[in-house]
Amino acid sequence: MDAAQKFQSIDGFGYCLTGGSAQLLRAMSAPARAKLLQELFGTAGSAIGVSYLRLxxxxxxxDAQVFSYDDLPAGETDPTLAKFSLAPDEKDLIPVLKEILAISPNIKLMGSPWSPPTWMKTNGNSKGGSLKPEFYDAYARYFVKYIQGMKTHGIRLDAVTVQNEPLHPGNNPSLLMEAADQAVFIGKALGPAFKAAKLDTKIICYDHNADRPDYPITVLDDATARPYVDGSAFHLYRGEIGALEQVHAKYPNKNLYFTEEWVGPPATCPRTWPGTPSSSPLGPRATGAAPCWSGTWPPTRSRTRTRPAAAPSAWGPSRWPPATP
Structure with missing residues (x-):
């Protein structure tokens, strides 16, 4: 390895701050939470300097409950988003983010939706279904209102992915969004909405497993969508990391991100945090507890031109832009 030769840059390493994580953090005493956040996001002493969060x-x-920012009774719609509200995040998530930003004001944040409001979906349900084309514009403005609303709290979104795991409609919440549909949504609605609102937040496509590199390639093949897309995001539950080379080979000027690999606690792990009420289950909310993937990304093509290892942690984004020869 030639330490003087540079290849990719890294946006950051980190975790996902879920609603469940924020709820547990807020249940801690203020001094204990401050100490923990300093250990995670500070840079002095033994602090680990987390530099990127996914939301x-x-x-x-x-999350403890399923919600969107525009929930309505069955049969009602709100295409003007008059009832949009960040209130669900204002209880725990936003206060915790403000404490984190006080420690690390330059931390980068990525937002990813699991589902649009149910009234925008073909099945009217938070689980599965697809986005109705007649609500493409409304959903694009939903992203804009989210980014602008977070900004009023002093929280800047560096990037958004269009849909978490668009080919996995089995979670609750979730959404099925095929590649061709995502391309149309980006090119005809989301990209123009960001442009009209003068947002510099990056738009990242796909955000699912490495076994389907054809998905981001399909999105990027769309000439209308491509100018709005910063890059593609991947998870590693299926497929091999080398598949990202296919996307890079065809679109070398688009960035690649590793955004998620969930890890649960071992069976021997206590079900509650020490010092917290027994009603605060640890369970799967304790994501981001330990690094879960590392390696050379993408695979090296020669022994003399090794790319540095990227070692993001559970749900933690990192970026691999095109290499500099």
């Missing part, structure tokens, strides 16, 4: 836009499957 769910609305609820993820690791």
């Amino acid at each position: 769910s836009i609305g609820a993820s499957d690791l």
Whole structure:
């Protein structure tokens, strides 16, 4: 390895701050929480300097309840988003983010939706279904209102992915979004909405497993969508990391991100945090507890031109832009 030769840059290493994680953090005493956040996000002493966080836009499957920012009774719609509200995040998530930003003001944040509001979906349900084409514009403005609303709290989104795991409609919440549909949504609705609102938040496509590199390639093949897309995001539950080379080979000027690999606690792990009420289950909410993937990304093509290892942790984004020869 030639330490003087540079290849990719890294946006950051980190975790996902889920609603469940924020809830547990807020249940801690203020001094204990401050100490923990300093250890995670500080840079002095033994602090680990987490530099990137992924957030769910609305609820993820690791929140205590399923919600969007525009929930309505069955049969009602709100295409103007008059009832949009970040109130569900204002209880725990946003206060914790503000404490993190006080420690690390330059931390980068990525937002990812698990589902749009149910009234925008073909099945009217938080689980599965697809986005109705007649609500493409409304959903694009939903992203805009989220980014703008977070900004009013002093929280800047560096990037969003269009849909978490678009080929896995089995979670609650979730959404099925095929590649061709995502391309149309980005090119005809989301990209123009960001442009009209003068947002510099990056749009990242796919956000699912490495076994389907054809998905981001299909999105990037769309000439209308491509100018709005910063890059593609991947998980590693299926497929091999080398598949990302296929995307890079065809679109070398688009970035690649590793955004998720969930890890649960071992069977021997206590079900509650020490010092917290027994009603606060540890369970699967304790994501991001330990690094879960590392390696050379992408695979090296020669022994003399090794790319540095990227070692993001559970649900933690990192970026691999095109290499510099």
